[in-house]
Amino acid sequence: MDDVDMTAALPADDHVHTQWSWDTALGDMAATCARALELGLPAVSFTEHADFAEVSVPAEASLPEHWAAYRHGNVIAPPPLDVDGYLQSVAECRERFPGLRIRTGVELSEPHQHAGEASALLASATFERRLASVHSTHVPGIGWSDVAVAMALEDPRSVVRDYLREVASLAAGFDGFSVLAHIDYPIRHWPDTLPPYDPTDFEDEHRDALRALVRNGKVLEVNTRVPLHPVVLAWWREEGGDAITFASDAHRPDALAAGFAEAAAVARAAGFRGGDSPADLWRRD
Template sequence: MSHRLPADFHMHTHHSGDCDTPMEMVIKQALEKKLPAICITEHMDMDYIICETDPAGKFEVNTDEYQDELFLYKEKYKGIIDIYFGIELGLQPQIVKINADYINKYPFDFVIGSNHLVHKKDPYYSSFYEGRTEHEAFMEFFESTLENIQLFDDFDVLGHLDYLVRYAPNLNRDYRYKDYSDIIDEILKTLISKGKGLDVNTKALYSEPSLGDLNPSKDILARFRELGGEIITFGSDAHKAENVALGFDTAVEMAKACGFKHYALFSNRKAKFVKL
């Protein structure tokens, strides 16, 4: 008999600029999969670069509207499934105070800190990799991540640590933790010293093409545990209802193989540990 799937703590609905899925569809899918809880984490990326496909404000959620709808469903599904109020916050050095003020303004249960922009460049676009080696591009991304988490504290887990491999020209074909171990270890040690965790993100398992690994990769997850890291949440990064909790069976087995016995749920910014 298979284990019960963990809570999905990274998911998007129509309140995110790159998603049009109704919130209730996501909730119903979570119920179908018998998840114990979900946390919706809409995008909030302030001072995002502006281009044709990403106009100003595209990734800035209308938090009041989002909160109102979520609280409505939280009440409707009370006693059936726990629904938590989260945000995926885009980290950048120049908006540390803006981000801190924003987080303090709302009663979030959970905050993912994500490195979506690297010195005003988005690793989603091929231009990020042009004119240099893949190693140089990856190093800039990891150095930027370290800078962000050194400067900003008000988040609970770091989102999809090495997610840029989903979009790199060679995907993760030539990517190995050992080639970046010094900088990645610094990131992991900084997270641990600040009491932060990792978003075990399954999108790379089910996206096209599947990368066959998590973000962060299994090797990084194992290293996080080895260094004393304890806090992990599971996230599908679903932008479509059918992707809720996708890849979670595999992710749980990988996390267990890395030495994790529990995962975390967050309520009112406090972690509660649940046995895997």
């Protein structure tokens, strides 16, 4: 992108994982805080995983080595979030890095399907950024699996459609969260064998999901892992979406705020601006 102002202030990174997320190998909250100060980020939100369901993996799947402790045959059973240990780390980092705004948070997997557990977790501590995600889906012959498995084994186009329908169900079915994470999660696994992914092929499904989020007062996340296609932000604005966050979804310190200058430029072009405090949500102009 040519028109990225690399000197403009970066937004807060509102979706970051550390050693308190079970799936990280190199997560490190203190090193992430040091990196945030180095980058001049106004705030960082540590949104650790709260995964409530076991997921199946194909027998031949090769998984990261550090997941072995949670693998039982073809099933991965994520451990519960250690809320006390996590909050202790946050307190230590706030003490050690007083110049950085450090927010608590959590990333809830499919909380609409586990409303009791999700609500109990949210009631157990103050989570300043409450993210909800769809990560998994039912894959015939395998079972409840990460969307990556579905993308590999099924028609990716129907996986994307089903994913967006599930996002709409999540928005309508669970009120305890504030930010919808990575609406483009399946696109991380879009196959090279198909023509390049084009969100306009799924415009109706996107708009349905975005409307459900607007109706329920949610915030849309601009996740930079793919990164989010500008047209989705345009639809968000058209459907009445008011606020956005930025998210590297980093699982290691050096991935913090990756792609943020570019994402901020895209968001500005789509009609969104930072608030009075640079740590705040961005809102429509």
